[in-house]
Amino acid sequence: MDKIVIENLSxxxxxxxxxxxxxxxxxxxxxxxxxxxxxxxxxxTLLRVLNRLNDLADVVExxxxxxxxxxxxxxxxxxVIELRRKMGIVFSRPVPLxxxxxxxxxxGLEVAGIRSKSRLDDAVEKALRLAALWDEVHDRLxxxxxxxxxxxxxxxxxxxxxxxEPEVILLDEPTSALDPVSTARIENLLQDLKEQYTIIIxxxxxxxxxxxxxxxxxxxxxxxxxxxxxxxxxxxxxDRRTQEYIEGRYG
Numbered sequence: 020m021d022k023i024v025i026e027n028l029s030x031x032x033x034x035x036x037x038x039x040x041x042x043x044x045x046x047x048x049x050x051x052x053x054x055x056x057x058x059x060x061x062x063x064t065l066l067r068v069l070n071r072l073n074d075l076a077d078v079v080e081x082x083x084x085x086x087x088x089x090x091x092x093x094x095x096x097x098x099v100i101e102l103r104r105k106m107g108i109v110f111s112r113p114v115p116l117x118x119x120x121x122x123x124x125x126x127g128l129e130v131a132g133i134r135s136k137s138r139l140d141d142a143v144e145k146a147l148r149l150a151a152l153w154d155e156v157h158d159r160l161x162x163x164x165x166x167x168x169x170x171x172x173x174x175x176x177x178x179x180x181x182x183x184e185p186e187v188i189l190l191d192e193p194t195s196a197l198d199p200v201s202t203a204r205i206e207n208l209l210q211d212l213k214e215q216y217t218i219i220i221x222x223x224x225x226x227x228x229x230x231x232x233x234x235x236x237x238x239x240x241x242x243x244x245x246x247x248x249x250x251x252x253x254x255x256x257x258d259r260r261t262q263e264y265i266e267g268r269y270g
Contacts (some may be wrong), residue, residue, distance in 0.1 A: 022186070024046075024084075025065075027090045028065075028085065030080070043261075044246060049214065049215070050213060052220070052235070053221075055225060058263070061114060061240075061242075063221060074099065087187070106189060107188050107189065110192075112193045115176065119161050124147060125143050169197055190218065190220040209231050232249045234249065238259055
C-alpha cells in the first residue's frame with residue numbers, strides 16, 4: 020500500500036532554478052526508499068516539500084499534489100504543525116538542543132502540551148529504545164546532550180523525532196558526518212524501524228543505498244529518471260543515465 024503519492028510535482032526557486040520537474044512517485048508504506056543522484060538533483064528539496072519546510076524557503080512556484088494517506092498535504096486547510104509531527108526529519112549533522120538528553124527527547128511533547136511526568140518518562144524511554152540509545156544513556160539522562168558522541172547525538176535527534184510518533188521518517192544524509200561504526204549502527208537500526216515506519220533517505224553514497232533501501236529513485240537535474248526496487252535498479256537499470264551514475268561515470 021502506498022503511504023505517499025506525489026503527482027506532477029514541480030518546484031521553482033526565486034533565483035529561477037527549477038529544482039523539481041514534474042515528479043510522479045509512489046512511496047510504499049513500511050519500507051525504505053532511497054533518493055540517489057548527483058548534488059543539485061532535487062533530493063533534499065523533495066524531503067523539504069514532504070515536511071513543508073519549503074514553506075520557509077524562497078520558493079516562488081510549486082505545482083502538483085503530495086498525498087499522505089490519500090490527503091493532499093498542501094490543501095489550504097492542512098494542519099502544518101500536525102503534518103510535521105507525522106513527517107519527522109533528521110538532517111546530516113546532529114543538532115541536539117542545548118538541553119539535557121532527556122529534555123531533547125521530551126521537548127516536542129512538552130510543546131504539544133504534555134505535562135504528565137509519567138507520560139513523558141514513558142515516551143522518552145520508548146523513543147530512546149527505538150533509536151537503540153537507551154542502554155547507552157539511561158543513567159545519563161540529565162547530562163547535556165552535547166556530552167555524548169556524534170553517533171549518539173544523531174540517534175538522539177532520531178529519538179526526538181520518534182517521540183512525536185511520526186508515520187514517516189525523512190533522513191537527509193544522516194550518517195555523512197559519522198564514523199563507520201556509528202554508520203553501521205544507524206543502518207541496522209533503520210531495518211528495525213521500517214517495521215513500524217515509512218522511511219525516505221537521501222544516502223551519503225551509492226553503497227549505502229544498496230545496503231539499506233528497498234526502493235530507489237534516481238534524480239538528475241530535477242528530473243526523476245528512474246524508480247525501481249533496489250535489486251532491479253542496481254542490477255538492471257532501464258535508463259542509460261542511471262547505469263552511468265551507478266557505475267561512477269559522473270556525480
